[in-house]
Amino acid sequence: IGLRWSIRDITERKRGEERQAKLLELVETVNRAKALPEIYEAAVSAICKCLGTSRASILLCDDDNVMRFKFARGLSLEYRQAVEGHSPWKPDDPNPQAVTIEDVADVSLEEHFRKAFKMERIRSLAFIPLLYEGRLLGKFMVYYALPHHFTEEELRLANAIAGPVSYA
Numbered sequence: 793i794g795l796r797w798s799i800r801d802i803t804e805r806k807r808g809e810e811r812q813a814k815l816l817e818l819v820e821t822v823n824r825a826k827a828l829p830e831i832y833e834a835a836v837s838a839i840c841k842c843l844g845t846s847r848a849s850i851l852l853c854d855d856d857n858v859m860r861f862k863f864a865r866g867l868s869l870e871y872r873q874a875v876e877g878h879s880p881w882k883p884d885d886p887n888p889q890a891v892t893i894e895d896v897a898d899v900s901l902e903e904h905f906r907k908a909f910k911m912e913r914i915r916s917l918a919f920i921p922l923l924y925e926g927r928l929l930g931k932f933m934v935y936y937a938l939p940h941h942f943t944e945e946e947l948r949l950a951n952a953i954a955g956p957v958s959y960a
Contacts, residue, residue, distance in 0.1 A: 810841065828862070831956070831957060831960045832862055832863035832957070833863060835850065835953055835954075835957045836848045836849070836850065836863055836864075836865050837865075838953050839932060839934060839949075839950060839953050842946075842949045842950075842953065843934055843946050843949065843950065845934055845935060845936055846865070846866050847865055847866030847867060847914075847934075848864075848865055848866075848933060848934050848935065849861055849867060849872075849933045849935075850862045850863045850864075850931075850932055850933075850957065851876070851930050851931050851933065852922070852930035853883065853930050857883035858877045859876070859877060859878065859879050859930055859931060860877070861876055866935070867912065867935070868912060870908075870911065871908055871911065871912040874904060874905075874907075874908040874911075875908055879931065881921060881928055883928060884928075885928060886926070888921040888928055890918060890919060890920050890921065890942075890947050890950065890951065891919040892916075892917075892918045892947070893916060893917050893918070894916055894940060894941055894942070895915055895939035896909045896914065896915055896916070896917070897915070897939075914935045914936070914937065915936060915937055915938050915939050915940070916936040916938065916940035917933060917934060917935045917936070918932075918933070918934045918947070918950065919931050919932075919933060920932035920933075920947075920950045922954050922958045923958055924958040924959065929958055932950060932954050932957070934950065
């Protein structure tokens, strides 16, 4: 005689399943990759999917401890040249942590960085350290065109993605 409705929002569950699938895909790529560029591309794809952005990059320290781009998605050559070499951490930092900028308009920046961000339409970004055996190898960068608050879950996901890249 009665009719009962049950409505559940499964959006978050679906998003979690997609993130889990992307992480598994990354681990599988690391296990079977023949060259590092395959891993870099898979990692940037994973971080873009998991953090809901279209732009990310991987930079690694060279022999002089200068961070150089190894893979970038959605970034111009001019931008990469303007910011290459920058790091929020010292090479011997014993415990580098993620650094986030929710809105570049609200922070003090060197003028050439401000110009580069404006040219590239970057309003928010995160620096995720790539670590192996306590040594800083490089960083993951994530970029947004609008101000963005980075949640603990997003940073946890970014660090989870950074792990296999560092290992590789």
